[in-house]
Amino acid sequence: xxxxxxxxxxxxxxxxxxxxxxxxxxxxxxxxxxxxxxxxxxxxxxxxxxxxxxxxxxxxxxxxxxxxxxxxxxxxxxxxxxxxxxxxxxxxxxxxxxxxxxxxxxxxxxx
Amino acid sequence: xxxxxxxxxxxxxxxxxxxxxxxxxxxxxxxxxxxxxxxxxxxxxxxxxxxxxxxxxxxxxxxxxxxxxxxxxxxxxxxxxxxxxxxxxxxxxxxxxxxxxxxxxxxxxxxxxx
Numbered sequence: 001x002x003x004x005x006x007x008x009x010x011x012x013x014x015x016x017x018x019x020x021x022x023x024x025x026x027x028x029x030x031x032x033x034x035x036x037x038x039x040x041x042x043x044x045x046x047x048x049x050x051x052x053x054x055x056x057x058x059x060x061x062x063x064x065x066x067x068x069x070x071x072x073x074x075x076x077x078x079x080x081x082x083x084x085x086x087x088x089x090x091x092x093x094x095x096x097x098x099x100x101x102x103x104x105x106x107x108x109x110x111x
Numbered sequence: 112x113x114x115x116x117x118x119x120x121x122x123x124x125x126x127x128x129x130x131x132x133x134x135x136x137x138x139x140x141x142x143x144x145x146x147x148x149x150x151x152x153x154x155x156x157x158x159x160x161x162x163x164x165x166x167x168x169x170x171x172x173x174x175x176x177x178x179x180x181x182x183x184x185x186x187x188x189x190x191x192x193x194x195x196x197x198x199x200x201x202x203x204x205x206x207x208x209x210x211x212x213x214x215x216x217x218x219x220x221x222x223x224x225x
Contacts, residue, residue: 042215102155
């Protein structure tokens with residue numbers, strides 16, 4: 001069974017630029033999550049989708065972050081404009097049976 | 112609110128030593144508890160879980176018991192190997208039906224030396 005796929009794996013941008021991350025969950029998983037993991041900290045949930053609907057986005061900085069899952073499968077997370085403090089690993093996870101499976105993450109560095 | 116407090120690292124052990132990584136939690140109600148592991152260059156992997164008090168999760172020689180009375184879920188392994196070197200995250204899941212949110216600790220880096 002293929003795991004959660006994410007791209008790109010690494011991204012370096014300058015502050016105030018925009019960036020987008022892509023996630024393809026495990027086939028058949030209705031629930032998809034985006035987490036932010038700052039160096040030295042545990043992952044923090046940004047947003048949770050159930051199919052193409054948002055279940056929880058209370059921790060998403062909506063002035064600069066947006067996410068969508070239009071067809072209930074793939075998802076994109078966008079940051080516009082990026083700030084220095086957005087440097088982190090962005091993890092995508094999916095679940096079906098209440099266990100979450102994580103992708104390898106996208107490491108973002110904002111200069 | 113919900114939170115997880117993990118033993119701070121890094122932890123360095125010799126091969127075949129006994130491992131304990133402490134984890135305590137604060138939560139409303141009865142959360143499920145998890146240990147995730149992150150090997151170098153890889154994504155988070157579920158190591159083990161326990162969904163109710165006194166449950167013991169186990170996998171790959173690791174164990175953790177859900178202790179409601181002490182709100183703890185300490186990770187243990189009797190004899191560590193070099194291949195166990197990784198970052199270990201304790202997490203809890205609590206939320207309204209369908210929310211399924213995970214709250215993570217800060218992680219504990221384990222290095223096992225031959």
